[in-house]
Amino acid sequence: MRLLKFLSPFVVLLAVSASAVPTKAPLTYTTEQSATAMELLYRLQDGHFNKQRMNDQLSRDFLDKYLESLDPAKMFFYDKDVKGFSQYENEFDNFFNKGDLSVPYQIYAIYQQRVRDRLSNVIAILEDDTVNFSFDGNDSVEIDRKDAPWIKTMGEADDLWHKRIKLGVLNLKMAGKTVDEARETLAKRYTNQLNRIKQEKSEDVFEIMLNALTVLFDPHTNYWSPRTNENFNINMSKSLEGIGAVLQVEDEFTKVVRLVTGGPAARQGQLKAADRIVGVGQGDDGEVIDVVGWRLDEVVQLIRGPKNTVVKLEVLPAGALSGGETSVIKINRDKVKLEDQAAQKAILELPDDDGRIYKLGVIQLPDFYIDFDAVMRRDPNYKSSTKDVARLIQELEKEKIDGLILDLRNNGGGSLTEATSLTDLFIDRGVVVQIKSSDGRVGRQNQAFSRPYYDGPLIVMINRLSASASEIFAGAIQDYGRGLVVGSRSFGKGTVQSVKELKLGNLKMTESKFYRVSGDSTQHRGVVPDISYPTLIDDTEVGESSYSSALPWDQIRAVPHPVYNDYSKLVPELEKKHAKRIKTDPDFVYLLDRIKFVERNADQKTISLNERKREERKLALETESMVLENERRKAKGIELYKSLEEFRKQGEEEQEEQEQAGPPKIDVDGDTLLIETGNIMVDFLAKPSASKTDAKELAKRY
Structure with missing residues (x-):
């Protein structure tokens, strides 16, 4: 084996997997790509918040992640291939340090050949009229293969793929197609996949390879090739104006991270967070093209389109197993207008146990927005979330509200400045968030004004899709004791990224972390509500903790700050009343039953x-x-x-x-969680020690 050290990686790899030698010249890397790989590794080790070194352990992790990126369902590589690759498991750190990318490229060449051979065989079976499929036996197919062993024999692979083909035909048959139509559709899909794999270029392999490395540092650190950087806007919610959704690639799927409030997909109502888009079609009658395994920017190009046109999405629902039943959703493309995302208000009137009616103000904030262009033009009338919320508070106070509910559910974040200035409306001048950089220094974002704009009773609503700026605001309100936080645990994204230009492409890298004034990180754990609500959103599918390489939760030194109200004695009493109420609330009972229903079928x-x-x-x-x-x-x-x-x-x-119906309005009559939040506010206000006047005085205490 010592002799192998003197052979090139190319020769050694082919020696251990001779049967997989590609039939055409394999793709190879360029001098610029070699230099870029070395530069990227240097920047990661020098500037990433997680001071991780490229060593033997990271080398082994890279091989696992690279193989997972190429073949997440373990459908193409054989066990003998992987054993051949494993002789280099401790060498990739050395390869990257020297810019030697031969082994990763040869691994890809073997993968490419395996895919070509297998898909050619699959297409031949689908086009062979003598091959019949029966659907009356007792056979089944394993879908979740992430933890399955690698395929050992060709016979095992043939059996697995035969079942996969049969599953595809059956799914389409159950969707209304004949068997012949289903076979034709699947043949086209696999032909498209085969053509794509044949057309892959060195740039594509290079991007897959480097992202298998960057994701080991954390899930928000990514490499963008020059093509990706040119075609894909960093702000995905703006680049996907066609449907108003934020997407990401997970394994071989395009996954919905969240929907933009007021956007076409949110208004249509069928597409949900954690759904996976497996096909895209144009118009009411256009053919749905299979996009499993596609690059994200390529899927984006299919989804985008002119306003008032239809895009069809074939969707695998959140929690459903790969290869399970899909549904087709039709969405009319449109632009997500700023006014559709703007804060809006409503009045919620609810009685206490004695029949007294309380008038509660509700402000729904879908995004932390600001018109930067208008700010740069020094336009005094620029639009921002803080200005809009301040105006709405003023309007609500004219209606003599008893308390305020600020709804941040599904608010994915936005401007950090806006999160800071919005907090300014509710507390005295002080620190809102701490930011720790990769060199260990801690900076602080402070308030600008000395007096709160609103000092009355306050409840903030959050859920699993409340992220980033929403978590900063909710965390500050909670730490200062300025209001109660209710809902479900927030997303948990407490990291800050910046984009660095490389010799080829760009590196988006995590450089800092957010911390609350209490010293707690918002990362991974998110903001934990004072009173928790059940949710249909699976936190193993959605949220920072769902990423295997997410940076951990931690703490730094707290910032001295006043606590306006100590709710520790009040919360148990409010929780007790909440628990009693929801036991007989038909909508809450239904929600709990739906959660059990989903959990049973997710197994x-x-x-x-x-x-x-x-x-x-x-x-x-x-x-x-x-x-x-x-x-x-x-x-x-x-x-x-x-x-x-x-x-x-x-x-x-x-x-x-x-x-x-157009942009959704606040549903004060049918929103179960909002109404229950109002009931919690009424419980607080109805306490003898917390009448309207006393509650406002309590909120002013320093």
Whole structure:
């Protein structure tokens, strides 16, 4: 084996996996790419917040991540291939330090050949009329293969792929296609994938390889090739104006991170966070193109399009297993207008136990926005979230509200300056957030004014999709004891990235972390509410903690700060009343039942290839959904659904109404969580020691 040290990586790799030698000249790297790889590694080790060194352990992690990036479902590489690669598992640190990318490129060459061979075989099977598929047996297919062993034999691979093909045909058949139509559709999809893999260039391999390295430092550190940097706007919510969604690549899928409030997808209502887009089509009748394994910028190009045109998304729902049943969603493209994302207000009126009516102001803030162009022009009328919220508070106080609810659910963040200035409306001058850089220095974002704009009772609502700036604001309100925070645990993104130009492309790198005035990081853990609500959002699928390489939660020194109110004795009493109330609230009972329903069905690891069983399961799931809805309706005195057909039709009609209704308004009548938040506020205000006047005085105390 010592002799191998003197052989080039190219020769050694081919020696251990001779059967996988590509039939055409493999892609190779350029001198510029070699220099860029060395520069990227230097910048990561020198400037990333996580002072991680490229050593043998990181080298082994890189190999695992690179193979996962190429073949996440373990459908192409053989066990013998991986064993051949493993002889270099401790060498990639040395390769990157020298700019020697031969081994990663040869691994890709073997992957490319495996994909070509397999997809050519799959297409031939689909186009062979003598190959029949039956759907009346007892066989099933394993879907979640992330932890599965690598395929050992060609026979094992053939069996796995035969089941995959059969699953694809069955899914399309159940969606209304004939078997022949399903075969034709699948053949086209696999042909597209085959053509794409044949057209891959050195630049594509280079980007995949470097991102397998950067993601080891943290999930928000990425390499952008020159093409990616040119075609893909960093601000994804603006670059995806066509549907108003923020996307990312996870494994081989394009995953929905969040929807932009007021955008076409949010208004349409069917697309959800953590859904995976597996196909994209144009117009009502256009063919849906399979996009599994595509680059994110390529998927973006298909989704984008002129205003008032239709894009069709084939979606694998959040929690569903890869290869499971999909649905097609039609969305009318439109621009996400600033006014649709602007803060809005409403009045929520609720009684206490004695029948006294309390008037509560509600402000919904979907984004921390600011018109930077207008600010640069010194336009005094520039639009910002803080200015809009201040104006809405003024309008609400004219209506003599008893308390204020600030709704930050689904608010993915935005301007840090706005998070700071918005906090300024509720507390005295002081520190809002601490920022620790990679060199250990801690900076602080302070308030500008000395007196709060609003000093009345306050509750802040958050959920799993409240991120970044939302977490800074909610954390500050909680630490200062300025108000209660209710909802579900926030996203947990407490890191700051900057973009560095490289010889080729750019490096987006995490350089800092956010910390609250208490010293707690907002990273990973997020903001934990004072009173928690159940949620349908799976935090193993959505949120910082869902990333395997997310930076950990930690603490730094707290900043001396006043605590206006100590809610520690009040919260248990409010929680007790909350728990009692939701036990008999039909909407809360329904929400809890839906969560149990989703959790039960998320445990499925295999999918049956028996059509009758699949149809029976589909019918059972629909029936259970209708039963849960009817139980809610019965408790509320609403007419029950008499049949599944009626249930389905009503769902379609509600979907159309929602899409045509325009930007969503605050639903003070039907938003279960908002109404319960109002009830918690009433519980607080109705206390003998916390009448309206006393509560405002309590909030002023320093």
